[in-house]
Amino acid sequence: MGSTPRATNLTPEELEELRARAAREAGPFVNPAIVGTARAHNPEWAAEILGRPVGARRSTWPELYLIHLAVLAEPTPPPPPKETAARAAREAQEEKRRRAAAEEHARQVEAWRELEAALLKAGARVEVRHNYTSHRHLETYTQGGDHVVLLEPFHFGRLHREAGVSLCCTPSNAHNVEILEPIPDGRLPSCQACLRIARSVARRVS
């Protein structure tokens, strides 16, 4: 414990032996068969075998021969520690992000359920519908949004909406939310104007 994980299980003594053997046996002539097949398991492993950072320059013939000997001596090295740690960190980060997104979604679902219940209490049966068309962008209207649509006429204080229109529908933006398509269950409203009105109704019935 406490020691830095290595990319090879070959001991320093074994590595010294391999290096000495490579220096003795490689000779001045390149063996094309070995050059063609000698492949380091991975860069971290190669750096430990060669005793230098890889990637800075091409390996020399004696170095390739050393790699060839080391692959024979260690056909299955441990996983490269830096790459493995980096991948684990990336995966942990991704998992954290996924969990946060799931929790945020659950919070939004819960908030919408409460809002829906408050609207029902105020006499409004609603569902979320999507608006695919838009003529222009208005401050009070979210383009292509998911709106809170009344299933029956709703009259609450000064708020009057017919069945089939969105909470955000007013004479000035009615043409923007003319076409509202039912969407599969579970979609949450995204229209901020609809949500603002729904919250104000909820506040008054609570």
Ligand SMILES: [Zn+2]
């Ligand atoms: Zn809306």
